Amino acid sequence: xxxxxxNAKQLVLQIDEFINTVEQGILVFKEGVLNYVNHDKDLFADxxxxxxxxxxxxxxxxxxxxxEFYRHSLLPQNINDIESMLDRMDELIDISKxxxxxxxxxxxxxxxxxxxxxKRLTNTSVEAALCVIPAxxxxxxxxxxxxxxxxxxxxxxxxxxKISRSIKRxxxxxxxxxxxAQKIHLxxxxxxxxxxxxxxxxxxxVLSIMALKLNI
Amino acid sequence: MITLLFLSSGLFLGWSLGANDAAxxxxxxxxxxxxxxxxxxxxxxxxxxxxAVVQGAGASHTLGxxxxxxxxxxxxxxxxxxxxxxFWMTRLSLPVSTSxxxxxxxxxxxxxxxxxxxxxxxxxxxxTWVSGPILGGIFAVLxxxxxxxxxxxxxxxxLYKDALVRVGLLLIGAFGAYSLGANNxxxxxxxxxxxxxxxEIHIGWLVISGKQQLFFVGGVAIAIGIITYSKHVMETxxxxxxxxTPEAALVVVLAQAMVLFIFSSQSLSNAVAxxxxxxxxxxxxxxxxxxxxxxxxIGLYKGGREIKLNIxxxxxxxxxxxxxxxxxxxxxxxxxxxxxxxxxxxxxxxENLIIKEISTHKPPASPVVDTMGLMDPLDLVKHVGTPxxxxxxxxxxxxxxxxxxxAFMTLASLLFLxxxxxxxxxxxxxxxxxxxxxxxxxxxxxxxxxxxxxAIQEDMDKELKFRQNEMTTMAMNIIHKNEFLNDLKKEIxxxxxxxxxxxxxxxxxxxxxxxxQNISIDRDREKFQLHVDxxxxxxxxxxxxxxxxxxxxxxxxxxxxxxxLSSKEIASILNISPKSVEMNRYRLRKKLGVPGDVGLTxxxxxx
Numbered sequence: 001x002x003x004x005x006x007n008a009k010q011l012v013l014q015i016d017e018f019i020n021t022v023e024q025g026i027l028v029f030k031e032g033v034l035n036y037v038n039h040d041k042d043l044f045a046d047x048x049x050x051x052x053x054x055x056x057x058x059x060x061x062x063x064x065x066x067x068e069f070y071r072h073s074l075l076p077q078n079i080n081d082i083e084s085m086l087d088r089m090d091e092l093i094d095i096s097k098x099x100x101x102x103x104x105x106x107x108x109x110x111x112x113x114x115x116x117x118x119k120r121l122t123n124t125s126v127e128a129a130l131c132v133i134p135a136x137x138x139x140x141x142x143x144x145x146x147x148x149x150x151x152x153x154x155x156x157x158x159x160x161x162k163i164s165r166s167i168k169r170x171x172x173x174x175x176x177x178x179x180x181a182q183k184i185h186l187x188x189x190x191x192x193x194x195x196x197x198x199x200x201x202x203x204x205x206v207l208s209i210m211a212l213k214l215n216i
Numbered sequence: 217m218i219t220l221l222f223l224s225s226g227l228f229l230g231w232s233l234g235a236n237d238a239a240x241x242x243x244x245x246x247x248x249x250x251x252x253x254x255x256x257x258x259x260x261x262x263x264x265x266x267x268a269v270v271q272g273a274g275a276s277h278t279l280g281x282x283x284x285x286x287x288x289x290x291x292x293x294x295x296x297x298x299x300x301x302x303f304w305m306t307r308l309s310l311p312v313s314t315s316x317x318x319x320x321x322x323x324x325x326x327x328x329x330x331x332x333x334x335x336x337x338x339x340x341x342x343x344t345w346v347s348g349p350i351l352g353g354i355f356a357v358l359x360x361x362x363x364x365x366x367x368x369x370x371x372x373x374x375l376y377k378d379a380l381v382r383v384g385l386l387l388i389g390a391f392g393a394y395s396l397g398a399n400n401x402x403x404x405x406x407x408x409x410x411x412x413x414x415x416e417i418h419i420g421w422l423v424i425s426g427k428q429q430l431f432f433v434g435g436v437a438i439a440i441g442i443i444t445y446s447k448h449v450m451e452t453x454x455x456x457x458x459x460x461t462p463e464a465a466l467v468v469v470l471a472q473a474m475v476l477f478i479f480s481s482q483s484l485s486n487a488v489a490x491x492x493x494x495x496x497x498x499x500x501x502x503x504x505x506x507x508x509x510x511x512x513x514i515g516l517y518k519g520g521r522e523i524k525l526n527i528x529x530x531x532x533x534x535x536x537x538x539x540x541x542x543x544x545x546x547x548x549x550x551x552x553x554x555x556x557x558x559x560x561x562x563x564x565x566x567e568n569l570i571i572k573e574i575s576t577h578k579p580p581a582s583p584v585v586d587t588m589g590l591m592d593p594l595d596l597v598k599h600v601g602t603p604x605x606x607x608x609x610x611x612x613x614x615x616x617x618x619x620x621x622x623a624f625m626t627l628a629s630l631l632f633l634x635x636x637x638x639x640x641x642x643x644x645x646x647x648x649x650x651x652x653x654x655x656x657x658x659x660x661x662x663x664x665x666x667x668x669x670x671a672i673q674e675d676m677d678k679e680l681k682f683r684q685n686e687m688t689t690m691a692m693n694i695i696h697k698n699e700f701l702n703d704l705k706k707e708i709x710x711x712x713x714x715x716x717x718x719x720x721x722x723x724x725x726x727x728x729x730x731x732x733q734n735i736s737i738d739r740d741r742e743k744f745q746l747h748v749d750x751x752x753x754x755x756x757x758x759x760x761x762x763x764x765x766x767x768x769x770x771x772x773x774x775x776x777x778x779x780x781l782s783s784k785e786i787a788s789i790l791n792i793s794p795k796s797v798e799m800n801r802y803r804l805r806k807k808l809g810v811p812g813d814v815g816l817t818x819x820x821x822x823x
Contacts, residue, residue: 004379004382004383005376005379007379008373008375008376008378008379009376011375012373012375012376015375073249073250074375074378075374075375075378076248076249076250077248077461077462078374139374140373140374140375141371141372141373141374142368142371144368214374
């Protein structure tokens, strides 16, 4: 019996660590983008290295959690839902890492006039992802409250869309001194940053249904 | 050995009870992989035996009050009748309970032996059949509310909750198994308690009575049922009948265990009686029906949308049909055992009548009546004379009337059920047959169409191949002929260069001209072009429809490309240079708007 609780305790710790890692990854992404926008090259390189390490840790933890769940057939009724939720969380950190690498590799040119918009876009998109993290934690302890916590995620996702649209409008309609290639490049980077909030919204949808299933 | 042989019907009943009812306790836990079957089976077996030995006497005593089945043969027959009823009704997919079957079988014995059936005891038993599921429902709702409250207050992590539920399923499962053994052992061994007497066993301070030994044997039979067959029942019936979450299963099993415990605990009954309340009847109740009651209770608490109320009808039908069927079967089997195998199945019918007559006609002070309890019934018969001298009482006829009416009612209800089942079966079979026929017809029609299409396709392919071969042969002929004419023209020109004679040179010039004319205005080529046009009418129409601006030359080139001829071959046919063909191809490509990654020939062939 004590083994049963020991396994549960170990898994709870691993899940908490996984969630923390993803959360840190998202925060590192945010800082990384801001460093890039502010031309802090050293700090940006440091963020790349950090997110690389965090992503690897998240992958390792996810595999360990998977193994534990299946080895001890824990939560057999909810295992599929939880696995899918953890997958989506892992996707968040994966995309954050990929996006940061896109900045490092493609080195997009960000004109001075649009930098603040990109900062705002990053903050809002990341905020959507950060709002879904507490909901994930709550799912494990108080599933009844999960749905109430998700409204912020949807709000920030919509805000991100608006900012992204305004950036695209600005780039294509107002910044005539840019080449088409540069405009398209800027649009792609707006899209990359926007993906974080889209993924957070997807996770929120899944979480909402999962919580509902637990409460029935 | 003989005792064990006679006990076999009870042991069979125990085995089937273990196989079926263990699913009520551990079905969901095993089905949802929260508890391993091995663990569940070991735990269930141990606690069923403990429950039967420690607390089995109460419910068994009540069954004894209903009818004291005094001989081993009678007990065997009664238990067998109950077992066969359960088996038969399960085969017919009718709701059945061992508790109700055994009660019916005992009443059957009462009728056969003309023993009086205590209406009070019967009422007590029947009332628990109704109150058991209701009580199960009430307990389930209360426990469910408590669990919900505790979950909300504790805010436990899902994984800790999962661990707790696992432990709970094991502990409550053990309690459930204990209660099942305590309550339902009466169904298995209750009828044998008056017929089988084992000597007491003393192990130090521990005294194991004969009844407890009998219950231990019955408990072992239930345990064997759990170990050998309950896994199959859990996997097939258990989950499909009532898919529950582990938490709900916890509540349902606990509610069931509590109900079974209440109806089998002598101490609890005494405690209730001591505070002035009516004593709890100790009666075997159906664990399945209590479980159904508990599930319905939770369903009603949640809003009642998921409840299938027709299941209540099925339970009610089980309350009536099972005891009647078991009673009639028991009656006829007793008659058979008594008259064919000449086994004593209890007090003889006629002897009972005589005793009754004596007790009603003789004064109480009579020595015969005083010693009645001590005398052998046969001596009694001798004492009062032969049965012929006893006038047939009217009560005797009443019994047969009652039996007749009950038999008629049972037969009618069974016929009704049988008829309904057969109708359903017939309907299913006809539906399946119809479906199969329709599918076969569709399959045949598709097969036929496919064969026809294949035949047409084959013919068309042959025709196309033939035409293409014909065209290719013609094209090749033209190519060879033109090559030959070109060679001839070159040869003539060489000879002309060597010739000095003006007339010969003139003639050679004429010859060269003829050859040249033959190359450019070639009848074969015209014939070939006509042939190609004729063969490609539909293709040409399509070209005109799709690309109206195409010139004749372009159309010709397209038809030649369709033949998969190379530029060189086309050049020879059209009597133009390969370079011109290439240029024409380029223009055609532009006009047709062929994408860069698609070959012109493929594009044309796919048109």
